[in-house]
Amino acid sequence: xxxxxxxxxxxxxxxxxxxxxxxxxxxxxxxxxxxxxxxxxxxxxxxxxxxxxxxxxxxxxxxxxxxxxxxxxxxxxxxxxxxxxxxxxxxxxxxxxxxxxxxxxxxxxxxxxxxxxxxxxxxxxxxxxxxxxxxxxxxxxxxxxxxxxxxxxxxxxxxxxxxxxxxxxxxxxxxxxxxxxxxxxxxxxxxxxxxxxxxxxxxxxxxxxxxxxxxxxxxxxxxxxxxxxxxxxxxxxxxxxxxxxxxxxxxxxxxxxxxxxxxxxxxxxxxxxxxxxxxxxxxxxxxxxxxxxxxxxxxxxxxxxxxxxxxxxxxxxxxxxxxxxxxxxxxxxxxxxxxxxxxxxxxxxxxxxxxxxxxxxxxxxxxxxxxxxxxxxxxxxxxxxxxxxxxxxxxxxxxxxxxxxxxxxxxxxxxxxxxxxxxxxxxxxxxxxxxxxxxxxxxxx
Numbered sequence: 001x002x003x004x005x006x007x008x009x010x011x012x013x014x015x016x017x018x019x020x021x022x023x024x025x026x027x028x029x030x031x032x033x034x035x036x037x038x039x040x041x042x043x044x045x046x047x048x049x050x051x052x053x054x055x056x057x058x059x060x061x062x063x064x065x066x067x068x069x070x071x072x073x074x075x076x077x078x079x080x081x082x083x084x085x086x087x088x089x090x091x092x093x094x095x096x097x098x099x100x101x102x103x104x105x106x107x108x109x110x111x112x113x114x115x116x117x118x119x120x121x122x123x124x125x126x127x128x129x130x131x132x133x134x135x136x137x138x139x140x141x142x143x144x145x146x147x148x149x150x151x152x153x154x155x156x157x158x159x160x161x162x163x164x165x166x167x168x169x170x171x172x173x174x175x176x177x178x179x180x181x182x183x184x185x186x187x188x189x190x191x192x193x194x195x196x197x198x199x200x201x202x203x204x205x206x207x208x209x210x211x212x213x214x215x216x217x218x219x220x221x222x223x224x225x226x227x228x229x230x231x232x233x234x235x236x237x238x239x240x241x242x243x244x245x246x247x248x249x250x251x252x253x254x255x256x257x258x259x260x261x262x263x264x265x266x267x268x269x270x271x272x273x274x275x276x277x278x279x280x281x282x283x284x285x286x287x288x289x290x291x292x293x294x295x296x297x298x299x300x301x302x303x304x305x306x307x308x309x310x311x312x313x314x315x316x317x318x319x320x321x322x323x324x325x326x327x328x329x330x331x332x333x334x335x336x337x338x339x340x341x342x343x344x345x346x347x348x349x350x351x352x353x354x355x356x357x358x359x360x361x362x363x364x365x366x367x368x369x370x371x372x373x374x375x376x377x378x379x380x381x382x383x384x385x386x387x388x389x390x391x392x393x394x395x396x397x398x399x400x401x402x403x404x405x406x407x408x409x410x411x412x413x414x415x416x417x418x419x420x421x422x423x424x425x426x427x428x429x430x431x432x433x434x435x436x437x438x439x440x441x442x443x444x445x
Contacts, residue, residue: 023113023139033116035137036150036158041079044114044136045178046171048075050145051112053174067112070097071105075114078136083118085133113139146170247278254284255307259291262303269304273311280315286324289331290314386420393421397429405429 027033038044052072065071077094078084091102109115114137121132143150147164163171242250252271256262262270271278277287291310300306318324381389393404406429408417418426 023111028110030116030118030135035113035139037156038136038138046174047138047142049174049177065104067108071108074105085131087131248275251278261300265303273308276315285328289327292331402429
């Protein structure tokens with residue numbers, strides 16, 4: 001949003017820290033912000049909870065979300081990144097919200113004075129998009145509301161040097177919220193592991209460097225809390241139990257993969273065809289054994305309909321697991337099953353049914369024929385070269401070596417050989433070959 005649309009803050013407002021006025025865009029940068037840098041993520045989360053509890057900050061825009069629970073959850077993710085350089089796609093996946101929602105709440109944190117740009121993200125042609133890098137900041141209004149006294153600091157812009165008694169109570173209450181939020185997040189969810197430190201921002205090809213503002217870090221799961229060891233049980237991922245519909249689709253998928261004439265059939269149709277068998281606890285091998293009782297047709301126009309017709313009343317005929325086990329044993333010992341195990345499925349090529357695919361096939365054959373026709377033929381020999389070829393052929397014939405003319409007759413035909421070597425020579429070679437083809441040369445000892 002252009003900075004001209006934001007309400008300007010006077011020096012009196014900036015000094016009083018009025019929380020009803022948002023931080024304008026020029027003050028959302030680390031070089032121009034009136035906020036101070038948070039010394040650690042725990043202290044910054046205290047300021048986030050204070051902004052959420054007061055609810056007195058008026059957003060700039062009249063539409064979109066407000067500073068609420070989603071903003072706090074986003075702040076929890078930002079508190080775990082070092083450096084704080086998140087990508088909106090990463091945050092959207094973690095929070096399970098849209099990218100537009102992440103951008104809205106990032107803007108709310110900046111307008112509340114809780115985030116300030118270090119480097120703003122850019123898009124460079126032919127390179128990956130670069131995410132913005134933020135500094136976690138604490139606004140002046142927070143310090144004044146809790147009675148915190150600050151002094152200039154080279155590291156944090158301002159550092160806390162004192163606090164009032166009333167502020168201690170409020171700060172302790174906010175500290176409990178921040179600590180409870182962090183512990184619950186660590187215990188219930190397993191954060192994804194990235195290269196380097198576990199509290200590092202996931203960046204492609206980047207390295208994690210420790211921030212000078214981070215004096216403390218959140219305790220790990222193995223460290224004791226309040227003098228007592230952690231007894232939280234480790235969670236194990238259990239496979240979700242399939243319901244009736246899931247079992248139908250699972251059986252249909254296995255049949256599509258194992259039955260050749262069901263290849264390419266939609267799994268939903270196959271699942272509907274075997275719904276009664278899936279509900280009765282049938283397996284894919286049992287269904288295949290039933291289908292092997294009768295040989296399939298030579299041509300199947302609609303595989304799902306053919307499967308439905310073959311399985312009518314099957315669950316009533318083989319109604320016990322023992323009957324189905326005997327059927328599977330018979331199918332595995334049959335010659336048909338043995339032949340299928342040792343031979344690959346093969347069939348003659350047939351034209352595709354889709355008009356679009358058939359058109360592509362025709363275009364491919366046409367291009368191949370055109371390419372074959374465009375092959376350059378060798379140039380015709382000149383009269384002098386033709387005479388030399390005939391002279392060479394006559395000399396070899398007279399020397400008892402008619403193989404040159406004979407190979408031409410065998411490869412190109414008698415007429416083509418007569419055009420090259422002459423009809424007289426070709427007639428002599430053909431007659432000689434016909435009268436001496438029965439003669440063999442014996443080897444002398």
